[in-house]
Amino acid sequence: MRPFRPFPLDRATLAPIPVLLFLLVLGVACSDKTSGSSVSPLPTANPDYEAVRLFTGLSSPVDLQAPPGDTSRVFIVEKTGRIRIAKHGVLLARPFLDISALVSTGSEQGLLGLAFHPSYASNGKFFVDYTNLAGDTRVAAYTVSSDPDSAVPSGTTILAVDQPYSNHNGGQIAFGPDGFLYIGLGDGGSGGDPQGNGQSLATLLGKILRIDVDGAAPYAVPPTNPFVGRSGARGEIWSYGLRNPWRFSFDATSGAMWIGDVGQDAWEEIDVEPAGSGGRNYGWNRTEGTHCYPGGFSCDTTGIARPLLEYGHDAGCSVTGGYVYRGSALPELDGTYFYGDFCTGMIRSARLVGNAATEMQDWTTVLRRASGGALNQLSSFGVDARGDLYFLLLDGDIYRLRRKP
Numbered sequence: 001m002r003p004f005r006p007f008p009l010d011r012a013t014l015a016p017i018p019v020l021l022f023l024l025v026l027g028v029a030c031s032d033k034t035s036g037s038s039v040s041p042l043p044t045a046n047p048d049y050e051a052v053r054l055f056t057g058l059s060s061p062v063d064l065q066a067p068p069g070d071t072s073r074v075f076i077v078e079k080t081g082r083i084r085i086a087k088h089g090v091l092l093a094r095p096f097l098d099i100s101a102l103v104s105t106g107s108e109q110g111l112l113g114l115a116f117h118p119s120y121a122s123n124g125k126f127f128v129d130y131t132n133l134a135g136d137t138r139v140a141a142y143t144v145s146s147d148p149d150s151a152v153p154s155g156t157t158i159l160a161v162d163q164p165y166s167n168h169n170g171g172q173i174a175f176g177p178d179g180f181l182y183i184g185l186g187d188g189g190s191g192g193d194p195q196g197n198g199q200s201l202a203t204l205l206g207k208i209l210r211i212d213v214d215g216a217a218p219y220a221v222p223p224t225n226p227f228v229g230r231s232g233a234r235g236e237i238w239s240y241g242l243r244n245p246w247r248f249s250f251d252a253t254s255g256a257m258w259i260g261d262v263g264q265d266a267w268e269e270i271d272v273e274p275a276g277s278g279g280r281n282y283g284w285n286r287t288e289g290t291h292c293y294p295g296g297f298s299c300d301t302t303g304i305a306r307p308l309l310e311y312g313h314d315a316g317c318s319v320t321g322g323y324v325y326r327g328s329a330l331p332e333l334d335g336t337y338f339y340g341d342f343c344t345g346m347i348r349s350a351r352l353v354g355n356a357a358t359e360m361q362d363w364t365t366v367l368r369r370a371s372g373g374a375l376n377q378l379s380s381f382g383v384d385a386r387g388d389l390y391f392l393l394l395d396g397d398i399y400r401l402r403r404k405p
């Protein structure tokens with residue numbers, strides 16, 4: 001393990017500014033690559049769209065959520081340990097929750113995810129995923145106070161997962177259309193999955209979990225989970241073979257789960273899982289994208305779910321999964337899935353028709369124009385209760401996609 005890994009770029013021991021230089025060098029070095037097949041340019045998105053900067057000066061924003069039906073507020077997760085509220089488009093000075101005293105913030109660690117209970121309006125419950133001071137993953141339950149813009153400051157840990165390395169902590173949590181809480185966990189870290197966690201059903205690392213936070217305290221395992229009752233397997237597991245599902249989301253209409261799984265050295269992938277299709281093996285560390293890992297021409301791919309999309313490290317180095325657009329403001333984009341790359345700020349979209357990705361477009365210039373052309377660390381996407389789409393940059397800026405006025 002190296003002492004410092006840029007977030008969530010874990011392939012080089014580099015400080016943030018050298019990372020940019022590194023990427024510039026990488027771009028030059030790869031410009032004449034003929035292998036890798038992902039170089040072919042995609043059509044550029046319609047120039048009538050723009051990204052408008054709404055908020056700036058946040059402390060490493062990594063997630064943006066809204067309680068169901070709350071169209072006046074968005075809640076922004078700062079990796080450094082606070083949840084901020086933007087209300088009617090204005091960032092409130094006082095945080096909704098501040099657990100920075102509980103959180104490790106090095107490399108890929110931090111306060112990483114937020115999910116509002118589907119019945120938040122009546123029960124005030126929400127959940128967070130963070131790295132504690134020992135470097136381990138905690139999922140904790142909190143409640144809102146009598147002030148809707150302020151949470152009760154102490155919560156209850158509902159799930160504890162030891163982390164063997166500082167990187168690959170996952171961190172996305174989201175309620176599915178079935179009302180269960182899904183939790184993304186990376187393979188534990190280092191490189192290449194040295195512990196073989198991705199393919200092991202005996203560990204929660206390298207998985208997406210599904211738990212029932214209402215069925216028991218601290219949670220119940222849904223009896224319909226795919227590995228319940230299998231000897232040696234953890235019942236919480238929903239799907240496995242994931243390296244670092246840094247961001248995943250549910251299509252609000254179809255219920256499908258879209259996963260951006262960060263690759264090792266060569267391939268970044270997007271997986272799509274039809275609603276209710278638990279038990280899938282996404283391949284890591286036997287495969288990286290559609291390719292054998294660590295290389296070679298053949299490997300055992302029996303039972304491995306192939307990604308819907310992949311791109312090579314000529315286009316980026318760490319995929320950031322996004323959302324299927326289901327908002328009402330841009331009806332022509334209904335059903336369009338947005339994703340991007342942390343290292344290059346690339347943004348792309350695709351639509352799922354049958355089992356294939358179609359209508360692929362490149363949106364990178366939309367964000368580049370708005371941000372002054374810099375290489376951006378695209379940490380996450382977000383959607384509000386209206387379905388409007390946001391881009392989050394680790395440097396503290398948040399943008400919203402809109403049609404040019």
Ligand SMILES: [Ca+2]
Pocket residue numbers: 163164165166167168169186188189
């Ligand atoms: Ca880890």
Ligand SMILES: [Ca+2]
Pocket residue numbers: 241261269282283284287288289307
């Ligand atoms: Ca995979």
